[in-house]
Amino acid sequence: MKDSLNPLLVSRRWKPWEAVLWVVALVSPLMLPGHALIINEIAIVALFAVSLDLILGYTGIVSLGHAAFFGMGAYTAALFAKLVMPDPTVGLLVAVVVATVLGAICSMTIIRGSDLTRLMVTLGVGLILMELANKLDWLTGGADGLQGVVMGPVLGRFEFDLYGRTAAWYSITVLLILFVIARRIVNSPFGATLKAIRDNRLRAMAIGIPVTSRLAVIYTVAAGMAGAAGALLAQTTGFASLDLFEFHRSADVMLILVIGGTGWLYGGVAGAVVFKLMQDVISAITPQYWTFWIGLFLVVLVMVGRERLLKPWTWFSRGGKA
Amino acid sequence: MNQHIVLSAHGLIKRFGGITATNNVSLDLRRGARHALIGPNGAGKTTLINLLTGVLEPTEGRITLEGVDITQLAPHERVRRGMVRTFQINQLFDTLTPLETLALTVSQHQGVGSKWWQALGSNLAVTRRCEQLLEQFHLTTVMNQKTNVLAYGKRRLLEIAIALACEPRVLLLDEPVAGVPAGEREELLQTVAALPEDVSVLLIEHDMDLVFSFANRMTVLVNGTVLTEGDPDAIANDSRVKAVYLGHGDEIVQEGANG
Numbered sequence: 001m002k003d004s005l006n007p008l009l010v011s012r013r014w015k016p017w018e019a020v021l022w023v024v025a026l027v028s029p030l031m032l033p034g035h036a037l038i039i040n041e042i043a044i045v046a047l048f049a050v051s052l053d054l055i056l057g058y059t060g061i062v063s064l065g066h067a068a069f070f071g072m073g074a075y076t077a078a079l080f081a082k083l084v085m086p087d088p089t090v091g092l093l094v095a096v097v098v099a100t101v102l103g104a105i106c107s108m109t110i111i112r113g114s115d116l117t118r119l120m121v122t123l124g125v126g127l128i129l130m131e132l133a134n135k136l137d138w139l140t141g142g143a144d145g146l147q148g149v150v151m152g153p154v155l156g157r158f159e160f161d162l163y164g165r166t167a168a169w170y171s172i173t174v175l176l177i178l179f180v181i182a183r184r185i186v187n188s189p190f191g192a193t194l195k196a197i198r199d200n201r202l203r204a205m206a207i208g209i210p211v212t213s214r215l216a217v218i219y220t221v222a223a224g225m226a227g228a229a230g231a232l233l234a235q236t237t238g239f240a241s242l243d244l245f246e247f248h249r250s251a252d253v254m255l256i257l258v259i260g261g262t263g264w265l266y267g268g269v270a271g272a273v274v275f276k277l278m279q280d281v282i283s284a285i286t287p288q289y290w291t292f293w294i295g296l297f298l299v300v301l302v303m304v305g306r307e308r309l310l311k312p313w314t315w316f317s318r319g320g321k322a
Numbered sequence: 323m324n325q326h327i328v329l330s331a332h333g334l335i336k337r338f339g340g341i342t343a344t345n346n347v348s349l350d351l352r353r354g355a356r357h358a359l360i361g362p363n364g365a366g367k368t369t370l371i372n373l374l375t376g377v378l379e380p381t382e383g384r385i386t387l388e389g390v391d392i393t394q395l396a397p398h399e400r401v402r403r404g405m406v407r408t409f410q411i412n413q414l415f416d417t418l419t420p421l422e423t424l425a426l427t428v429s430q431h432q433g434v435g436s437k438w439w440q441a442l443g444s445n446l447a448v449t450r451r452c453e454q455l456l457e458q459f460h461l462t463t464v465m466n467q468k469t470n471v472l473a474y475g476k477r478r479l480l481e482i483a484i485a486l487a488c489e490p491r492v493l494l495l496d497e498p499v500a501g502v503p504a505g506e507r508e509e510l511l512q513t514v515a516a517l518p519e520d521v522s523v524l525l526i527e528h529d530m531d532l533v534f535s536f537a538n539r540m541t542v543l544v545n546g547t548v549l550t551e552g553d554p555d556a557i558a559n560d561s562r563v564k565a566v567y568l569g570h571g572d573e574i575v576q577e578g579a580n581g
Contacts, residue, residue: 007466008425008443189445190438192426196415203413206375207427207488208401209435263417 012187021266022176029168036164042276043171044232049256049268050175050182051225056254057262058186059218060198062115065122066226067249068106068129073099073227074234074244075133075140078149081235086152088170092231099227100220107216107223123247130245145241149234160236167236174232178225182265185221194218195263255298261306328353328522329405329492334373334383343369344380345546351492351522358525358537360557362566366546367526368410371494374524375407376400387492404491410500410526412481416470420461420480423469424452427487451487458516459483460509475506482513493517495525499532534558542566 025043029036048070055061077095085091109121133140140146153159158166185191197204197211205211234240243249252275260271278297283290301309329351336344343366351357359367372378374385376397384393392400415423425442428451429435443449456462459479464472469480478498485493499510511532517523527533533540533554540557542549544566550557557563 007419007421008449009441012441185438187441188438189426189429189435189440189442189448192418192422192442193430193435195418196423196426199415199417200413202377203409203415203484205377205397206401206407206409206413207484208398208406208430210396210398 012183025172025176026169029165029172033163033165036168038276038280040164040168040171040236041233042272043168043175044229044236045253045256045276046269046272047171047175047178047232048226048229048253049260049272050179050265051222051229052253053257053262053265053268054182054185054222054225055219056257057264057267058191058198059194059215061110061215061219062119063110063122064119064247064250064254065124065126066222066253067245067247068122068126069099069103069223069226070230070233070249070253071126071129071133071240071245072102073230074240075146075230076227077231078146078234078240079139081149081151082146086150087156088151088154088235091151091235092174092228095231095234096224096228099230100224102227103220103223104216107219110219111212111215123250126245126247126250130242133242133245140240143242145239145243146234147239149238149240151235151238164236171232171236174228178228179265179269182225185218186265190214198263255294258298259301259306326352328355328388329374329524330386331370331374332384332386334370334385335381336369336373336378337381343546344373347383347543347546347548349541349548349551351524352539353522354520355522355539356525356537357523357539357541358527358533359541359543360527360530360533361543361549364545365543367543368496369546370543371407371496371524371526374494375405401488404489405494406485406488406490406492407494408481408485408496408498410496412477414469414477414480414484416468418469419466420456420469420472420476420483421452421465423480423484424455424487425449427484428452428455431488455483455487458486459513473506475502475510478502478506478510479513482510486517490521493521493523495523495527497526497528499527499529 028039032039048066052063052066055063073095076098077091080091080094106125109125110118113121134142137143151160154166154170158170160166193204193209193214196207196209197214201211230244233244256271256275257268258271259274260269261267278294279290282293327350331347331349334344334347335342347370359370361367369378373380376395380393384391386392387400387403387405390403392403395403418426422442425448426435428448429442429445432445432448434445434448456465459482461476461479461483464476469477472480482495482498495514498514499507502510514532514536525533525536537554539551540554541551542557542563549562549566550560552560
């Protein structure tokens with residue numbers, strides 16, 4: 001009797017490969033000491049992508065303004081370190097709270113309207129915040145960015161080193177914690193109702209799911225998570241700039257999800273790894289034209305399909321599986 | 323108010339611009355009723371369902387459920403009060419399995435739908451109810467397949483199972499057997515016939531065999547207004563109803579409205 005219902009719990013269970021993946025991630029700054037900086041960046045972008053996946057992949061809200069919360073988290077963390085105290089953990093929490101509040105406010109703009117109007121609204125919020133950060137230059141440093149952010153040691157013990165090793169561990173740990181929370185959410189009854197809303201909003205309403213409040217809640221949660229990612233970036237680089245709010249950040253993170261796959265939390269992580277490594281490698285070869293190759297890769301990915309691209313042995317067997 | 327009336331619509335009017343899709347419709351659904359709503363295409367049956375469930379807002383009129391005015395309530399709040407519908411065209415969660423679909427529906431209904439820390443399926447009461455429903459609707463064998471690959475008859479069964487998972491007191495069935503191939507039809511008819519007795523059912527259907535075998539009360543809707551209401555025998559022998567189904571419906575309605 002219970003066996004027949006195992007399927008519901010299977011997806012929740014941690015699989016061995018997941019444990020391996022996280023161990024590898026945590027060991028990587030030691031194994032690849034020269035690459036700790038990019039590992040740190042990948043962890044941050046992965047967290048940003050996972051946060052977007054909660055609303056895009058699991059709930060079906062297309063947002064082109066997710067960088068608003070990323071930027072908000074970054075500026076909050078940077079300002080907090082500069083003006084209040086340099087402790088990273090406290091700064092991170094404050095940034096998450098601020099981004100969450102902003103998300104709660106903005107969530108009112110996305111619960112109404114069609115997909116297209118919602119897309120425009122998310123875009124608009126991002127632009128407004130960028131302009132605010134630009135104009136409030138007495139606080140944010142305006143177009144020059146917020147410089148001279150000095151962070152204290154993590155948990156009062158681990159100083160940020162020049163090679164970015166502490167930074168990488170710090171970011172991976174935060175990513176892991178928030179990933180576990182996200183994983184809980186998507187496998188819960190709450191998460192299931194989100195998927196129901198994504199698949200069929202009319203029916204979701206017809207079975208008694210309060211659609212608007214669900215949308216608002218997950219949008220707010222995702223905003224808080226994006227804020228955490230932004231805070232990590234500001235804290236580990238000691239810098240926050242207008243660039244964080246820019247449209248291309250929102251677009252990049254969506255590309256990352258497209259590369260890795262939506263509606264699957266590891267899609268954000270995988271996409272972040274692939275995107276960042278490609279960016280790193282290609283821009284080392286051709287600094288000016290690396291976006292061309294990323295673009296080409298995306299077109300091929302979409303035309304061929306992720307599944308087929310990852311399984312080269314299926315390339316020549318025409319419709320064998322159909 | 324009459325204790326035996328569960329759902330009641332008073333003078334419902336719905337206008338879309340210049341078109342009146344529902345024109346002064348009143349309808350009472352008794353407790354435990356098997357009430358059929360019939361009428362030719364375009365009579366406004368589905369519009370009426372949409373008004374009752376809150377998908378559309380009526381231009382005029384009001385709706386009461388168990389004596390409480392629900393005219394202004396949002397669709398999901400009406401569901402919480404026990405009025406649930408199925409759809410003429412399947413409205414399912416395509417990427418989820420029947421098991422997941424029912425588990426989330428039951429969770430929502432049992433008030434654990436907003437829990438975000440526990441796993442779906444960790445609640446024993448929920449899983450028990452799911453098993454029961456899967457069994458009852460002949461879905462156990464396909465419970466782990468994605469809904470969008472299921473046979474049409476199974477999808478139709480799931481459509482009704484979802485509604486039943488909400489434990490309705492009033493169930494609105496919108497053409498439950500529409501488009502179901504003959505081979506899968508019997509299964510579906512059985513489950514419709516076996517619906518719990520205390521659930522009051524409003525059935526919209528074109529299939530007259532099903533209507534007459536199922537209903538103990540019928541309302542005939544033509545051009546957005548109620549032509550007549552009565553028990554199946556009276557409806558079967560009503561010359562105006564026959565005329566509507568054989569054509570000339572418009573004249574009849576004029577007469578009916580005037581007389």
